[in-house]
Every structure is written in C-alpha cells, then in structure tokens.
Amino acid sequence: MQSVNPEIVLTLSVACAKLGAVATENAFGVVVRTGTDDDWPEILKLDSFAFGGHIADLKTGITRDLAPNENVLVATVGDELVGVTMNYDLQITVPGGALVDVPGVTWVSVSPTHRRKGILRKLLTEQHARFLAAGNPMSILTASEGGIYGRFGYGPITTEYTRTLDRRFVQFRDTTADPGGVRLATKEQAKTALPGIYDRWRRSCPGAVRRPDAFWRGVFADPESNRGGASALFYLLHKDGFATYRVRDEKSRMAVEVEDLFAVTAEAYTAVWRALCALDLMETITVSESRTSLLPYLLTNPRLPKVTGAFDLLWARILDFPRMLSARSYASELDMVFEVTDGFLDQGGIFHLRTDGAGAGGVCEPADGPAQVRITAADLSSIYFGEHRADTLAQAGRIWSESDAALDLFDRAFATADTPQGGMFF
Ligand SMILES: CC(=O)SCCNC(=O)CCNC(=O)[C@H](O)C(C)(C)COP(=O)(O)OP(=O)(O)OC[C@H]1O[C@@H](n2cnc3c(N)ncnc32)[C@H](O)[C@@H]1OP(=O)(O)O
Structure with missing residues (x-):
C-alpha cells in the first residue's frame, strides 16, 4: 500500500482535571508511523491487554501474513508503543x-494508560489518508x-441473528426436500473443499468478504484457545455447501454450536440442515444467520428457532462516493442530486446518481446543487448494502429530503433483494 506522511509528530495538550485539584496542562508527544518487525512484541502486548486475552503465536503468525508491516500504523510516546491500527487486504461483494x-x-x-486523548483519532486519520492515497x-x-x-x-x-433450536422437537414440513448428498468429512477433506465452496458463496452474496488463505489456516488449525471449552470442529460437507460445528458437553447435555454454515443452493442448505437435525444425541443447535434465514420455512413449527441475539457483524465506510455508487446495481429508476456530509474525511459533496433501475447499474458523478436528499457518509454506507433502509433512517431524523416523494425514490432504489451477509469476522 502506498504511504503518505511516513511520520507525523503530534503534540497533544491535554487538560487533566483531578478531583479537588486545579486543572493542569499535560503535554506529551505522540508519533504515528508505519510498523516495523521490532514493534510486534509490543503490538501483541498492547492488543492482549486491550482485548483481554493473551494472543497466541498462531494468531500472531496469521495476522502478520494478513497485515504486512506497511499495513500497520503504530502510535508511540517516547519509547512506549501506546496505539496500533492495521488493515488486511480484503474484497467485498456489492449488490x-x-x-x-x-x-x-x-x-x-x-x-x-493513554485513552481519550485523541490517539485513535490520529491513527485513523493517518490510516484513512493512506487508504485515499492508495485509491x-x-x-x-x-x-x-x-x-x-x-x-x-x-x-x-x-x-x-443468533438462533437456537431444540433439535429434539424438529419436524420438517412435507414440502421440505430431503436431497441427501452430505458426508461426514475429515479435516483434510474439509481443507480441500471448504475454501472453494465459501468462495462461490461469497461471490453471490452482497456484503460477503473474501477469506484469504491465511484466514483459512486459522480455521483449520482450530486451536484449543478458539474453542471456548467446546470440542474441536466437526465438518458436514455437501458439494455446494457445508457446516462446521463444535459440541459443548455440559452436565451430559450436548449442544451443537455451528461456527460456519454456507450454501450456494437451497438444496445444499436443506441437506446440511437435515444432517444437523439428525444428530440424535444433541439437544440444541445454535447458529448465526442473516435476517432472511430459510430455516423456519423448512420446519412444521417455524417458532422453533428462537432468536437469542443480534449482532452487527460488518461495518463499511465509502471513501470514493462516485466510484462506489457506480459499482452497484439498483432496484428501481433514480435520477437524483443528493448531498453527502463527511465530517471525518471531507470526501462528501453534491453528487448526481442516475440509474435505469430493476437490476441496472448506476452512473454517479460530482454535481452542483440543489440537493434533493442529504445524508451522512456513515448512513449512505449503511444503506448501500440494503440491510438498512433510507426510509427508516429518515424517520429517525438522520436523512433530510426535500419531499416524501424524493425520499421514497431514494429509498426504493437502494433496496436489495438479497440480504447482505459478511461471512467473516476479523
Ligand atoms: C476495528 C477494530 O479493531 S475494533 C476494536 C477497537 N478496540 C477496542 O475495543 C480495544 C479497547 N479500546 C481501546 O483500545 C480504546 O478505548 C479505543 C481504541 C476504542 C479508543 O482509543 P482512544 O485513543 O481512547 O480514542 P480517542 O481519544 O482518539 O477518541 C476518538 C473519538 O472516539 C470516541 N471514543 C473513543 N472510544 C470510544 C468508545 N469506546 N465508545 C464510544 N466512543 C469512543 C471519543 O470520545 C472521541 O470522540 P470525538 O473525537 O468525536 O470527540
């Protein structure tokens, strides 16, 4: 990745008010620079403290493969490393x-020891300046x-959405196929098959992220420290889908915890669920899926999979608005001038987006006002993938529009038929 400003020296003046004492001025110098091999022991120490777990050698090796030093930024005060950020080179599928x-x-x-003094902001400012410079x-x-x-x-x-179902009460509907084709795979078989199936899946799903080889190395290494007291991974394999899961055995009650479940076809999805639900000695199955999970539709009792939690897996930030808005397809026709506000990177402005809709691409270019809709960079990034809707954000007071009709057109154009899913936590 191209670098700009290899070293920034920042002097922060921070007013420290102590209980019962007069506020004092505490000045210290913060240096933000590219990481080096020598920084890694300190980076590991810092992230171990920050995330509350000692980082193992395996994870360190994988991280160093995914984030070469030129992708790493550290903040130091004197000879102390006090902050870090880095990036992996990934790829995402857009609508x-x-x-x-x-x-x-x-x-x-x-x-x-150095929180809330603006160090994260300085690190991210430099990191995103580099992202912009690299295009x-x-x-x-x-x-x-x-x-x-x-x-x-x-x-x-x-x-x-995390869903737990009591497997003992599962009954598939008469309308649910029983396609078969699932086998119990060894780790070696899984290593050969899973990355290719995942890659087919992620290309067809908006929001899905490519898993680099080093990431898969971590999956298959399956270290004890990743298991949270449950078993090593089991692999259920279909030619177009797979599930990996652990078994948690507590007081003779065995529970299946699905780690990954990806299927390129509905047939593969159904076949994998048939196999999971046939694990007779297991009491419950827990899985994380998107809003539009097929599972309840396969069962006579659609209430059986109970939603026990929800989590925003992936966040995005558009850096180049014309380019990203010209990269996706749209659900309906739109010919609109709108304004993006961007308090962090100053990449906002007025843009014109034109699309023929119903699956067509878009052409987005900088324009002159007046804007019919005004939206923040963060909210535009959210609605870009279709999980969140402009209409909802407008009702929450976060989007301005000149009229309800303009908002409605904007909202409908950005809607997506497929629910986005990230596929990878990193
Ligand atoms: C992508 C990822 O890796 S996510 C992991 C993030 N890291 C962690 O959660 C580890 C534990 N936490 C930390 O290490 C630190 O608290 C950090 C990195 C989250 C924040 O670092 P700091 O240097 O204290 O942040 P900094 O002082 O630069 O604050 C920048 C802004 O973010 C805000 N902010 C900082 N931390 C938080 C927080 N936890 N929640 C909400 N706002 C926050 C600050 O108020 C400040 O706002 P402003 O500039 O708009 O006034």
Missing part, C-alpha cells in the same frame, strides 16, 4: 455482484463496540 478490493481495519487499540473506494471493519466508528463515517451493513 449486483461486483467485487471491490477493500482494506479491512483491525487490531485497533490504544493503551488504557481505495471503501474500507470495512468488525467493531468491538457500536459507539466508536460512526464518527469516522462507518455504518453497520449486516446483521447476524
């Missing part, structure tokens, strides 16, 4: 099927907390 190379921001942390049209991340990244122009783009 309509185009594949866009994107940096995936990850391993972000600032030392608890990246969008960046993505998985967020540790929902309150951090909106201010940097990121919006959530997928939602994963």
Whole structure:
C-alpha cells in the first residue's frame, strides 16, 4: 500500500482535571508511523491487554501474513508503543455482484494508560489518508463496540441473528426436500473443499468478504484457545455447501454450536440442515444467520428457532462516493442530486446518481446543487448494502429530503433483494 506522511509528530495538550485539584496542562508527544518487525512484541502486548486475552503465536503468525508491516500504523510516546491500527487486504461483494478490493481495519487499540486523548483519532486519520492515497473506494471493519466508528463515517451493513433450536422437537414440513448428498468429512477433506465452496458463496452474496488463505489456516488449525471449552470442529460437507460445528458437553447435555454454515443452493442448505437435525444425541443447535434465514420455512413449527441475539457483524465506510455508487446495481429508476456530509474525511459533496433501475447499474458523478436528499457518509454506507433502509433512517431524523416523494425514490432504489451477509469476522 502506498504511504503518505511516513511520520507525523503530534503534540497533544491535554487538560487533566483531578478531583479537588486545579486543572493542569499535560503535554506529551505522540508519533504515528508505519510498523516495523521490532514493534510486534509490543503490538501483541498492547492488543492482549486491550482485548483481554493473551494472543497466541498462531494468531500472531496469521495476522502478520494478513497485515504486512506497511499495513500497520503504530502510535508511540517516547519509547512506549501506546496505539496500533492495521488493515488486511480484503474484497467485498456489492449488490449486483461486483467485487471491490477493500482494506479491512483491525487490531485497533490504544493503551488504557493513554485513552481519550485523541490517539485513535490520529491513527485513523493517518490510516484513512493512506487508504485515499492508495485509491481505495471503501474500507470495512468488525467493531468491538457500536459507539466508536460512526464518527469516522462507518455504518453497520449486516446483521447476524443468533438462533437456537431444540433439535429434539424438529419436524420438517412435507414440502421440505430431503436431497441427501452430505458426508461426514475429515479435516483434510474439509481443507480441500471448504475454501472453494465459501468462495462461490461469497461471490453471490452482497456484503460477503473474501477469506484469504491465511484466514483459512486459522480455521483449520482450530486451536484449543478458539474453542471456548467446546470440542474441536466437526465438518458436514455437501458439494455446494457445508457446516462446521463444535459440541459443548455440559452436565451430559450436548449442544451443537455451528461456527460456519454456507450454501450456494437451497438444496445444499436443506441437506446440511437435515444432517444437523439428525444428530440424535444433541439437544440444541445454535447458529448465526442473516435476517432472511430459510430455516423456519423448512420446519412444521417455524417458532422453533428462537432468536437469542443480534449482532452487527460488518461495518463499511465509502471513501470514493462516485466510484462506489457506480459499482452497484439498483432496484428501481433514480435520477437524483443528493448531498453527502463527511465530517471525518471531507470526501462528501453534491453528487448526481442516475440509474435505469430493476437490476441496472448506476452512473454517479460530482454535481452542483440543489440537493434533493442529504445524508451522512456513515448512513449512505449503511444503506448501500440494503440491510438498512433510507426510509427508516429518515424517520429517525438522520436523512433530510426535500419531499416524501424524493425520499421514497431514494429509498426504493437502494433496496436489495438479497440480504447482505459478511461471512467473516476479523
Ligand atoms: C476495528 C477494530 O479493531 S475494533 C476494536 C477497537 N478496540 C477496542 O475495543 C480495544 C479497547 N479500546 C481501546 O483500545 C480504546 O478505548 C479505543 C481504541 C476504542 C479508543 O482509543 P482512544 O485513543 O481512547 O480514542 P480517542 O481519544 O482518539 O477518541 C476518538 C473519538 O472516539 C470516541 N471514543 C473513543 N472510544 C470510544 C468508545 N469506546 N465508545 C464510544 N466512543 C469512543 C471519543 O470520545 C472521541 O470522540 P470525538 O473525537 O468525536 O470527540
């Protein structure tokens, strides 16, 4: 990745008010620079403290493969490393099927000894300046907390629903096929088959992220530290789909925890679920899927899979609005001038988007006002993948429109038939 400003020296003046004392001025110098081999022991220490777990050698090796030093930025004060951010080189599928190379921001942390002094902001400012200089049209991340990244122009783009069903009461409907074709796979068989099936799946699903080889290395290494006390992975394999799962055995009650379930066809999806539900000694099955899971429709009792949680897996931030808006397809016709506000990167402005709709692509270019709709960079990034709707955001007071009719046209054009799904936590 091309670099700009290899080193920025920032002097932050921070007013520290102490209980019962007069506020004092505490000045310190923060240096933001590209990471080096020598930084890695300190990066590991920092992220271990930040995320509350000691990072194993395996994960370190995989991370270093995914994030070469030129993708790493560190913040130092004196000889102390106090902050880090990095990115993996990933690819995302956008509505309509185009594949866009994107940096995936990850391993972000600032030392608890130096928090809320603007170090994250400085790191992300430099990191995103580099993304822009390298011509990246969008960046993505998985967020540790929902309150951090909106201010940097990121919006959530997928939602994963955790569903648990009591397998003992599963009955498939008469209308549900029983296609078969699933086998119990060894790890070696899974290594050969899973990456190819996943890759076919992710190309057909908006929001899905390419899994690099090093990521798969981590999946198949399946270290004890990833199991949370459950079993090693089991693999159920169909030619067009698969499930990987663990078994948790607590007080003689065995529960299946699905880690991955991806299917390119409805037939493969049904076949994999038939096999999962035939695991007689298992009491429950827990899985994370998108809003439009097929599972309830396969069962006589659609209430059986109970939603026990929801999680915004993937966040995105559009960096180049004309390019990204010209990259996706649209659901209906639109010929509109709109304004994007971008308080973080100053990439906003007035744009004209024209599309013939019903699956057609779009042409987006900078334009002159007046705008019919005004939206933030974060909210436009959210509605881009179709999980969140302009209409909902407008009702929440987050989008301005000159009229209800303009909002309705905008909303309908950005809607997607397929629910986005991320496919990868990183
Ligand atoms: C993609 C990923 O890797 S997600 C992982 C993020 N990392 C973690 O969760 C690890 C634990 N947390 C941390 O290391 C730190 O608290 C960080 C990285 C989240 C924040 O670092 P800091 O240097 O304290 O943040 P900084 O002072 O630059 O704050 C920047 C802005 O974010 C806000 N902010 C910082 N942390 C949070 C938070 N946890 N929740 C909400 N807002 C936050 C600040 O108020 C500030 O807002 P403003 O600039 O608009 O006024």
